[in-house]
Amino acid sequence: MISAQDWADTRCLWDYHQMGHDALPCSVAVGLGSHDLGVADTAVDLYRRGMAPLLVFTGATSPTTRERMPRGEAVHYRERSLELGVPSSAVLVEPRARNTGENIRFSRALLEEAGVDVASILLISKPYEERRAYATARTLWPEVEIISASTPMTLEDYIDSIGDARLVIDMLVGALQRLLIYPEQGFMISQHVPDDVLQAYDRLRQRGFTSRLLRSDATSS
Template identity: 70%
Template sequence: MITARDWEDARVLWDFQRMGHEPRACSVGVGLGSHDLGVADVTAELYRRGLVPLVVFTGATSPTTRARMPRGEAVHYRERAVELGVPEDAILVEPRARNTGENIRFSRDLLAERGTPVDSVLLVSKPYEERRAYATARKLWPAAEFVCASAPLDLPAYAESVGDPRLVLDMLVGAVQRLLLYPARGFMIELPVPLPVTTAYERLRERGFVGRLVAIPAPGTS
């Protein structure tokens, strides 16, 4: 059962993850693979608005997406974007990435191999992973400037669209945990996490929203 207190805490994490960037013209749009086809919808809309001349969709599959996206996240995103009017020759597919770091690195390398100059990226993710995606991209692609974008939904509307509120809360908790742990592991830059966010995060962990946490190495191990 998800209580009113749980929803209040989840909203704190949700609001924190949103970067509040205003979409603007960039060299390329990169849609990060996930279970959420809404990422493809937002990326397609940004293309139709003329904000990017080229789109990269990146992502293989995961336990969460294998059944619903059997051809791979990036491939399903591409198919969706084409349905929404994005020309096929304006889309690149990066089909190997299995985590956010690989999404960024493999997209960066693909564009470099094509000789595509990139100084700015419209980075499209799920709403509750904007800040995590931004911190990862800043670490792994320091030569580029990043503008974050996601579906303009509030938490209740997004949870309803996904159809699995507990999954959304698990993901919110997991995204904050990575912001706390991953800078020390070299996976992302360090961003301040305010006390109200860490307090809400700890309460949700104690309530059992731990389905997307990563293991913490024991002291003395890597």
């Protein structure tokens, strides 16, 4: 059973994971592969609004996307953008990346090979991955301006789209854990985590929302 305190803690993490950046015109929009075609839809919306002249979709497959996106996440994103009217000349595909770091590194290499001058990036991810994507890009591509974006939606709408409230809470907890430990491993920049967020994270772990934690931390206090 998910208690009222669990929901309050979940909302605290949800709010923290989102950066709240205003979308501004950038050199390129990069959509990070996942199970969520909403990333492609948001990229197309930003393209139509004149926020980026070029879209890059990056991602291979994973155990959670292999059946739904057998041709690879980036390829399915590209197909979705073409269905929505984006010209093929405005879409590049990076089909090899299997994690956020590779998303950034391989997209950077692709754009360099294509001769695209990049000063700023609209980095599009799932709503609860905004901060993680931003922190990773700041480490691997520090010389460009990063604006983090996702599909505008409430926590309730996101849970409805996934269809599993407990899984969503697990994902939020797992994403927060990585924000805490990955900077020490050089994977992303360190960011301030407010005390109320840390307390919400600890309570949710103690309540058993641990399926997306890295194993070494799954049972720690």
